[in-house]
Amino acid sequence: GESVGLHLPTLSVQEGDNSIINCAYSNSASDYFIWYKQESGKGPQFIIDIRSNMDKRQGQRVTVLLNKTVKHLSLQIAATQPGDSAVYFCAENPTGDYKLSFGAGTTVTVRA
Amino acid sequence: DAGITQSPRHKVTETGTPVTLRCHQTENHRYMYWYRQDPGHGLRLIHYSYGVKDTDKGEVSDGYSVSRSKTEDFLLTLESATSSQTSVYFCAISTEGEGEKLFFGSGTQLSVL
Numbered sequence: 278g279e280s281v282g283l284h285l286p287t288l289s290v291q292e293g294d295n296s297i298i299n300c301a302y303s304n305s306a307s308d309y310f311i312w313y314k315q316e317s318g319k320g321p322q323f324i325i326d327i328r329s330n331m332d333k334r335q336g337q338r339v340t341v342l343l344n345k346t347v348k349h350l351s352l353q354i355a356a357t358q359p360g361d362s363a364v365y366f367c368a369e370n371p372t373g374d375y376k377l378s379f380g381a382g383t384t385v386t387v388r389a
Numbered sequence: 390d391a392g393i394t395q396s397p398r399h400k401v402t403e404t405g406t407p408v409t410l411r412c413h414q415t416e417n418h419r420y421m422y423w424y425r426q427d428p429g430h431g432l433r434l435i436h437y438s439y440g441v442k443d444t445d446k447g448e449v450s451d452g453y454s455v456s457r458s459k460t461e462d463f464l465l466t467l468e469s470a471t472s473s474q475t476s477v478y479f480c481a482i483s484t485e486g487e488g489e490k491l492f493f494g495s496g497t498q499l500s501v502l
Contacts (some may be wrong), residue, residue: 309489320479320493321432366431370489375420375439376447377491379431 287384290361296354298383300367305348309370311377312341312352314363321366324352354385362387392416393494395480401500408467410497412480414460420483421463422491423447423455425476432479438463470501 290296302310308329313321325336327343327350334341340353350367364384368377392415402408412421420439424432424447434447436455444455452474456464467474477498481491 311490318495320481320495321491323490323492326490368432375483375489376422376434376437377489379424379433381429381431 285383286381287386289386289388290357291388292357292359294357296352296357296361296385298352298354298365298367298385300350300352300380302348302350302367302369304369304371304378305345307369307371310341310343310350311368312339312350313366313368313379314361315366315382316363324365357385357387359387359389361385393480393482393492395478395494395497397497398495399498401502402470403502404471405469408470408499408501410465410478410480410499412463412465412494414463414482416482416484417460418482418484419460421457422481422483423453423463423465424479424481424493425449425474426479426496427476435465435478467499470499472501475499475501 311326312324314324315321325339325341327334327341332343338355342351354361364382366379366382368379371378394413396411422437423435426432433449435449435453436447438444438457454466477496479496480494483491
């Protein structure tokens with residue numbers, strides 16, 4: 278079964294606003310988390326990752342926050358653009374080896 | 390796409406027929422994976438490989454087999470396709486030094502009628 282899930286299956290955002298995509302995980306032993314973006318007809322594309330010894334990591338227009346106390350992960354996208362419309366997946370590494378477990382995904386739609 | 394090529398990109402087949410999907414990588418990565426993607430389920434691991442002739446099962450391996458006779462190729466076989474195996478199949482690799490981070494191919498859309 279899945280140990281990673283997302284709070285909302287869909288998210289509609291106005292262009293220029295900030296987006297927040299949430300993810301809950303159940304395995305407290307997971308030490309690595311990653312966000313992927315998947316556009317229609319394409320494979321998932323790496324966005325950003327974070328290890329459990331951190332609580333925040335920033336990339337270009339994206340920030341990942343990790344709250345281990347409540348087992349929650351979020352992806353923040355600043356100044357959302359039409360090109361950010363996609364399905365976003367969080368994933369964790371629950372077994373400590375090279376196998377990721379994925380959540381069901383959140384579809385983000387950017388309104389012009 | 391991290392040098393990953395999946396073939397075919399699309400396939401329609403009939404129930405009971407064997408099907409083989411191919412994943413080819415050009416960068417000599419040790420770890421390769423097969424995932425399937427279905428609505429509402431995200432990506433689920435079918436099989437993975439950690440070297441030539443070294444493979445192991447993932448969470449949804451029933452009905453699938455794999456082979457890796459060369460570093461660059463990882464084959465996924467459906468011995469007798471069923472309608473429940475209609476899905477999008479993704480191959481992925483992980484790179485040395487970035488173990489858990491997966492890079493995905495473009496996928497194969499398989500329809501079993």
